[in-house]
Amino acid sequence: MTQKITIGPFSPELEESVYFKLEADEERTITHVEIINGFIHRGMESLVTKKNFMQNLILTERVCSLCSNNHPFTYALAVEKIAGIKVPMRAEALRVIADEVKRVASDLFNLSMLTHLAHNHELMRDTMNTREHMQDLKEIIWGNRMDMSANLLSGTKYDLDERKIKLILETLDIVEPKLRDLQERYETDEQLRKKTVGVGVLPKEDALEIGVTGPVARGSGINNDVRVKAPYSLYAYRPKLRPKVTLREEGDVHARAMARFGDILEAVRIIRDVVADMPEGDTYVEKRPHIPAGEAVVRTEAPRGELIYYLKTDGSQKPVRMRWKVPTFTNWEALKVMILGDKVDNVTMILNSIDPCISCTER
Amino acid sequence: MSKVVPKVFRINTGSCNGCDVEFVAAAFVDKFHIATSDVEFVDDVKDANLLVITGPLTARSESFLKNALTKLKKPFTVVGVGTCSVSCGIFRDSYAINGPLDKFVDVDVNVAGCPPRPESIAEGIAKGIKVLEQKLSGEVTPKTIDTIFSDFSAPASFRGRMDLNPDMCTGCRTCETVCPSTAIKIEENEEGFIHNIWHNSCCYCGNCAYFCPTGAIFSTNSFDTVKLQNEKFSDVNVANIPFEECSCCGEKYMPPSRGLLGKSYVHDDVNKLNTNICSKCRKEANFKRMYA
Amino acid sequence: MKIEEFNNAIKTKIAGGYLFREDKDNYGNLSAWITLQDKKDIETIAKTVKAYKGRCVVATGYKNEDKEGHTVIYHFDIDGTLINVELFTENETIVSITPILPSANWAERELREMYAVEPIGHPNKDRLFLDYSIAKGVLNEYISLSKMQLGVSDTDILWNNVKKECKV
Ligand code: SF4
Numbered sequence: 001m002t003q004k005i006t007i008g009p010f011s012p013e014l015e016e017s018v019y020f021k022l023e024a025d026e027e028r029t030i031t032h033v034e035i036i037n038g039f040i041h042r043g044m045e046s047l048v049t050k051k052n053f054m055q056n057l058i059l060t061e062r063v064c065s066l067c068s069n070n071h072p073f074t075y076a077l078a079v080e081k082i083a084g085i086k087v088p089m090r091a092e093a094l095r096v097i098a099d100e101v102k103r104v105a106s107d108l109f110n111l112s113m114l115t116h117l118a119h120n121h122e123l124m125r126d127t128m129n130t131r132e133h134m135q136d137l138k139e140i141i142w143g144n145r146m147d148m149s150a151n152l153l154s155g156t157k158y159d160l161d162e163r164k165i166k167l168i169l170e171t172l173d174i175v176e177p178k179l180r181d182l183q184e185r186y187e188t189d190e191q192l193r194k195k196t197v198g199v200g201v202l203p204k205e206d207a208l209e210i211g212v213t214g215p216v217a218r219g220s221g222i223n224n225d226v227r228v229k230a231p232y233s234l235y236a237y238r239p240k241l242r243p244k245v246t247l248r249e250e251g252d253v254h255a256r257a258m259a260r261f262g263d264i265l266e267a268v269r270i271i272r273d274v275v276a277d278m279p280e281g282d283t284y285v286e287k288r289p290h291i292p293a294g295e296a297v298v299r300t301e302a303p304r305g306e307l308i309y310y311l312k313t314d315g316s317q318k319p320v321r322m323r324w325k326v327p328t329f330t331n332w333e334a335l336k337v338m339i340l341g342d343k344v345d346n347v348t349m350i351l352n353s354i355d356p357c358i359s360c361t362e363r
Numbered sequence: 364m365s366k367v368v369p370k371v372f373r374i375n376t377g378s379c380n381g382c383d384v385e386f387v388a389a390a391f392v393d394k395f396h397i398a399t400s401d402v403e404f405v406d407d408v409k410d411a412n413l414l415v416i417t418g419p420l421t422a423r424s425e426s427f428l429k430n431a432l433t434k435l436k437k438p439f440t441v442v443g444v445g446t447c448s449v450s451c452g453i454f455r456d457s458y459a460i461n462g463p464l465d466k467f468v469d470v471d472v473n474v475a476g477c478p479p480r481p482e483s484i485a486e487g488i489a490k491g492i493k494v495l496e497q498k499l500s501g502e503v504t505p506k507t508i509d510t511i512f513s514d515f516s517a518p519a520s521f522r523g524r525m526d527l528n529p530d531m532c533t534g535c536r537t538c539e540t541v542c543p544s545t546a547i548k549i550e551e552n553e554e555g556f557i558h559n560i561w562h563n564s565c566c567y568c569g570n571c572a573y574f575c576p577t578g579a580i581f582s583t584n585s586f587d588t589v590k591l592q593n594e595k596f597s598d599v600n601v602a603n604i605p606f607e608e609c610s611c612c613g614e615k616y617m618p619p620s621r622g623l624l625g626k627s628y629v630h631d632d633v634n635k636l637n638t639n640i641c642s643k644c645r646k647e648a649n650f651k652r653m654y655a
Numbered sequence: 656m657k658i659e660e661f662n663n664a665i666k667t668k669i670a671g672g673y674l675f676r677e678d679k680d681n682y683g684n685l686s687a688w689i690t691l692q693d694k695k696d697i698e699t700i701a702k703t704v705k706a707y708k709g710r711c712v713v714a715t716g717y718k719n720e721d722k723e724g725h726t727v728i729y730h731f732d733i734d735g736t737l738i739n740v741e742l743f744t745e746n747e748t749i750v751s752i753t754p755i756l757p758s759a760n761w762a763e764r765e766l767r768e769m770y771a772v773e774p775i776g777h778p779n780k781d782r783l784f785l786d787y788s789i790a791k792g793v794l795n796e797y798i799s800l801s802k803m804q805l806g807v808s809d810t811d812i813l814w815n816n817v818k819k820e821c822k823v
Pocket residue numbers: 062065377378379380381382383417418419444445446447448452453476477478479566
């Protein structure tokens with residue numbers, strides 16, 4: 001007998017609103033998936049054309065608060081491409097630091113949710129508490145725990161002095177051993193393995209076909225990290241900075257979690273490398289640069305994978321057209337492969353394993 | 364007063380997820396007090412008596428929210444978390460936005476911030492509980508509630524409520540132009556400019572302070588943004604920036620930033636240097652001095 | 656993969672002809688810009704991208720200001736190299752490439768609901784993000800026809816309340 005099951009759109013197990021209509025057999029194995037989207041669609045591609053370039057520095061940050069730094073960063077890269085602005089080296093370094101700090105916090109939040117959904121409360125609390133160190137750091141240096149407001153067209157709004165660099169290093173000294181300990185526990189914890197190994201499998205061929213990116217791709221053995229494949233900002237100038245990504249072949253929920261641990265630890269290494277060798281000089285070229293008519297496509301690696309911005313301008317104060325594609329936009333289709341044939345009780349955990357950013361996706 | 368067990372349910376109506384992530388922090392990290400108090404997080408909206416609602420209410424969320432509301436038993440309390448739940452904030456006037464929330468549900472407590480700190484979210488929930496207790500004991504309009512968690516503090520660099528130093532401001536409107544969520548309105552009358560900052564529309568981004576040429580507008584580290592619904596429209600920072608009357612021609616004019624002049628001419632007597640002359644008359648006077 | 660190689664691969668197959676241009680970003684990453692004369696040739700492009708194990712990253716659309724119709728730009732990736740392919744449509748239809756490259760699925764559905772450009776042959780008919788209370792093609796309006804044009808925006812209404820209630 002087929003049973004119909006719905007999940008959402010409002011549920012404590014769903015960070016963001018989405019609506020699942022499932023069909024399952026007697027064993028609660030899923031035979032049909034339908035996912036209804038659009039709850040977070042805010043019409044942002046229309047809004048960005050009604051706001052000027054300075055306002056859009058902040059609006060793009062509100063696409064999503066988890067990868068909030070990547071949006072203004074990538075938007076700024078698009079503007080700079082059109083205006084032919086070369087960003088000072090110090091600003092490139094500052095942008096990378098802000099980005100990698102965000103990556104650590106974002107990935108840790110996803111892992112907390114994983115252990116929460118796997119009912120492993122001890123691991124969840126320890127992960128959340130480790131993340132709190134990064135949150136405190138963001139609040140002290142950038143003024144907010146989520147939205148850093150770090151970027152400016154042609155550079156950054158913020159700078160780091162000796163005292164702040166010391167604070168970053170001290171925080172990393174506290175966090176790094178905790179991260180290694182967590183990594184070990186996530187790898188070996190029997191309860192977690194039971195819930196996640198072999199669950200929500202995305203075979204490599206499907207991953208390639210669907211075009212997934214980020215840790216979802218890396219969990220299925222594919223490396224398309226933009227920092228490696230098409231390096232930008234300081235990653236372009238300093239090849240040693242580029243991450244040595246963790247690839248896993250299993251393609252399951254557990255593999256994706258472990259790929260994220262690889263990203264986190266590399267982020268810590270990258271931040272250390274950058275602050276150890278900070279370029280001197282200005283942090284921006286011009287506070288309010290003139291933006292001529294033009295067209296640009298640029299990419300960066302957000303915590304969830306490839307982020308791409310298309311921008312078209314006509315010399316006025318506002319964009320004519322701006323479009324962006326976030327990792328979840330393509331990773332989402334992989335969900336159907338992962339969920340079909342798996343158990344109903346695993347659905348929210350599988351969803352979480354692609355680290356869905358619905359606000360990013362639906363805009 | 365009757366004791367109640369607060370049963371919390373969160374509804375996301377299209378948030379950027381910042382508020383929801385911080386809600387999770389507030390709910391699970393001990394230092395924010397909620398995790399260690401007797402608040403219950405329920406799995407089904409029908410069991411809740413305290414709704415936490417985030418987001419600007421997208422078109423698609425509307426019917427689902429309305430439906431969820433019919434399942435609740437009265438009395439219940441609604442806490443709107445995040446600037447965009449209070450006023451749609453930065454997303455206002457988009458075709459896909461049907462909010463703000465109070466068009467569809469009686470909101471009791473508003474927590475502005477973008478996102479608010481978990482400390483503020485915890486405070487919002489705690490105030491929501493107080494309102495619920497008042498409702499249970501028959502109170503119709505909620506009575507003022509003092510700050511509940513007084514032990515929270517914020518680092519000096521926290522981007523909190525905006526403030527303005529009228530002595531520095533010249534009414535140049537830069538802040539109004541760069542503000543992404545129309546939280547600033549500058550009006551003009553015969554007396555001068557009136558500079559308004561509406562905290563419930565502010566996304567605490569600091570853009571205004573960053574681009575302000577005189578440093579007149581600045582963020583404080585105050586996170587006192589948890590307010591009852593009846594304060595929604597009155598939580599505004601209003602400052603008068605008066606014109607001066609030209610001692611020469613009698614015209615009203617806006618002098619350059621008084622505060623800044625004091626800084627750049629420390630050795631001069633600012634008042635004498637700038638004795639109430641409009642720029643037109645000063646030019647004429649200078650011209651005469653040089654060529655007459 | 657070299658961009659030149661891709662260009663050679665499509666050279667003889669594109670029936671309608673095309674313009675080809677190479678571009679470099681501020682960090683030296685090369686990308687290709689291809690403008691198709693005939694929109695149908697996008698199928699050939701998609702097949703070539705597939706042969707190189709590439710993917711469709713996303714597609715951008717906009718309504719042309721100077722002439723009738725829409726511009727659609729597909730963005731493809733082959734092992735880290737971006738290939739942007741531009742085409743025009745005068746009658747609000749394009750050939751769907753989703754049957755060839757499944758990674759184009761959502762991008763084409765968005766073209767349909769945001770610009771009312773129909774990807775013919777697309778396997779999915781449902782709305783993706785846009786609620787049914789909003790007419791499709793919403794981004795075709797340069798100024799949103801909704802609330803704004805009725806004369807009062809939500810911003811006006813809310814600020815009026817502020818003025819009323821804030822006594823100084
Ligand atoms: S108030 Fe700000 S942080 Fe919260 S959901 Fe809205 S935009 Fe995001």
